[in-house]
Amino acid sequence: MVFAFLLVAAVTAGSTATLTYREARNSVLQASQDLAVSSFREVVSESAYDLPPGPDDLKGRLEAFARRGKPRHWHVFAEYGTTVRESSGTSPVSTVVTDELRRQAADRPTGSFQRVVKNGVPYLVIAMPLVLRMGLVDTGLDTGMVLYAVVPLEEEGAQVDALVTAARNGAVPGLAIALIPALLAARSVLRPVRELRRAALSMGSGRLDTRIAVRGGDELSDLARTFNDTAAELERSVTGLREAEARARRFASDVSHELRTPLAGMLAVTELLDEDAATAGLDPDTARAVRLISTETEKLAVLVEDLMEISRFDARAAELNTDEVDVAETIRRTLAIRHWTGRVGTELPDGIRARLDPRRFDVVMANLVGNALRHGGDPVTVTLRRGTADDGSPLLVAEVTDGGPGIRPEVLPYVFDRFFKGDQARTRSAGSGLGLAITSENVALHGGTIRAANAPGGRGAVFTVALPLDGGPRGRAPEEET
Numbered sequence: 001m002v003f004a005f006l007l008v009a010a011v012t013a014g015s016t017a018t019l020t021y022r023e024a025r026n027s028v029l030q031a032s033q034d035l036a037v038s039s040f041r042e043v044v045s046e047s048a049y050d051l052p053p054g055p056d057d058l059k060g061r062l063e064a065f066a067r068r069g070k071p072r073h074w075h076v077f078a079e080y081g082t083t084v085r086e087s088s089g090t091s092p093v094s095t096v097v098t099d100e101l102r103r104q105a106a107d108r109p110t111g112s113f114q115r116v117v118k119n120g121v122p123y124l125v126i127a128m129p130l131v132l133r134m135g136l137v138d139t140g141l142d143t144g145m146v147l148y149a150v151v152p153l154e155e156e157g158a159q160v161d162a163l164v165t166a167a168r169n170g171a172v173p174g175l176a177i178a179l180i181p182a183l184l185a186a187r188s189v190l191r192p193v194r195e196l197r198r199a200a201l202s203m204g205s206g207r208l209d210t211r212i213a214v215r216g217g218d219e220l221s222d223l224a225r226t227f228n229d230t231a232a233e234l235e236r237s238v239t240g241l242r243e244a245e246a247r248a249r250r251f252a253s254d255v256s257h258e259l260r261t262p263l264a265g266m267l268a269v270t271e272l273l274d275e276d277a278a279t280a281g282l283d284p285d286t287a288r289a290v291r292l293i294s295t296e297t298e299k300l301a302v303l304v305e306d307l308m309e310i311s312r313f314d315a316r317a318a319e320l321n322t323d324e325v326d327v328a329e330t331i332r333r334t335l336a337i338r339h340w341t342g343r344v345g346t347e348l349p350d351g352i353r354a355r356l357d358p359r360r361f362d363v364v365m366a367n368l369v370g371n372a373l374r375h376g377g378d379p380v381t382v383t384l385r386r387g388t389a390d391d392g393s394p395l396l397v398a399e400v401t402d403g404g405p406g407i408r409p410e411v412l413p414y415v416f417d418r419f420f421k422g423d424q425a426r427t428r429s430a431g432s433g434l435g436l437a438i439t440s441e442n443v444a445l446h447g448g449t450i451r452a453a454n455a456p457g458g459r460g461a462v463f464t465v466a467l468p469l470d471g472g473p474r475g476r477a478p479e480e481e482t
Contacts, residue, residue, distance in 0.1 A: 005182030017167035039070040062088040075150040122153040192220045208235040270294035306434040345381040360442040367435040368400040376402025394469040406454040416440040
């Protein structure tokens with residue numbers, strides 16, 4: 001805005017100064033020119049000559065003409081054919097009389113003039129042909145002699161230069177004065193824009209009660225009112241969503257807690273039923289029904305435990321209980337407890353120690369290996385190595401790969417979502433659908449990252465976990481980490 005104001009002021013001042021300079025220059029030069037031309041024409045018309053003129057008589061007359069010059073003395077030159085060249089000064093020939101002016105003098109018996117600049121000095125050159133006189137009357141017949149009056153315009157040039165200086169000196173203060181309203185106008189416009197920017201940043205940081213003070217009734221005020229209305233509506237919507245989310249979390253947590261006690265009893269009963277089905281000689285249909293009840297009860301128990309774990313993450317109640325452990329030994333223990341040692345290949349170098357929450361790291365590795373065994377294909381391999389973060393800090397990197405068909409590209413962005421199913425036609429699964437989501441939350445709680453990809457060539461899935469070797473921040477909420 002300041003630039004625009006200054007540009008308008010500069011264009012206005014420049015245009016005004018240019019027009020003023022042009023008019024004043026033309027006025028100064030026109031006045032001197034008209035006076036010189038009319039005076040020279042009058043002097044020439046009053047003179048009578050004997051033809052051909054004598055050289056001495058001609059020079060005297062030219063000197064007399066020069067003394068009668070207006071607005072100042074002239075330098076008068078006479079040319080008669082190609083034989084006579086005389087002047088009122090020391091040089092008989094003028095260097096400022098041009099061939100063009102000579103041709104104009106031959107064509108115009110009433111005279112002609114031309115402004116010429118020679119060596120940086122402006123001159124007015126007037127050409128006046130002599131005509132034959134009969135008594136006091138001009139016959140209009142050309143005598144062949146042409147008189148030239150050369151008038152220096154140095155004083156007029158100095159006046160024009162003074163006009164240029166005055167125009168320039170007047171334009172510069174005008175620009176400085178224009179800067180003041182430019183700054184005031186820019187400030188009046190940019191202040192509400194800055195307030196709007198600060199308010200938008202405040203809302204972006206989560207303070208949805210941010211509002212802008214509305215002043216006046218212009219377009220910026222309308223924008224501020226629109227912003228306030230939008231912010232109020234957004235606050236109402238987000239508040240409603242948060243309340244609904246809180247109710248949903250509380251419902252899931254309450255349901256999980258309420259189901260936990262009866263499920264414990266049901267699991268004890270199903271264990272007895274499993275034993276009876278194996279030893280009591282039940283008929284095949286009854287035995288199959290008993291095993292189905294036992295299996296579904298175990299799945300329900302797993303789902304309830306996963307829901308309770310997710311509810312702790314949502315309530316930001318999950319904490320790390322870290323300890324320095326041998327990572328390779330921890331992974332071997334995870335595989336041994338679940339009887340996966342013979343089914344899973346390992347590349348676990350000894351000597352890698354890190355501060356981890358052993359229970360949560362066990363959940364991470366168990367979920368990834370179990371997922372590879374259920375949905376991937378042989379061979380399943382767990383690899384452990386050291387790595388380096390972008391900032392140079394040391395990392396613990398664990399990879400779980402399988403030899404299955406891999407993960408479809410359209411599914412990759414959603415594999416860690418809760419209850420997401422890669423096969424939308426599959427309504428039942430062996431797990432709860434929360435395993436990878438819980439894995440992602442546990443990794444984030446350690447201050448690490450987890451990534452799902454396909455192996456080179458598209459054969460098999462690769463899950464890569466990167467954790468700080470010194471352990472993540474204790475008790476950090478997963479929302480903040482992600």
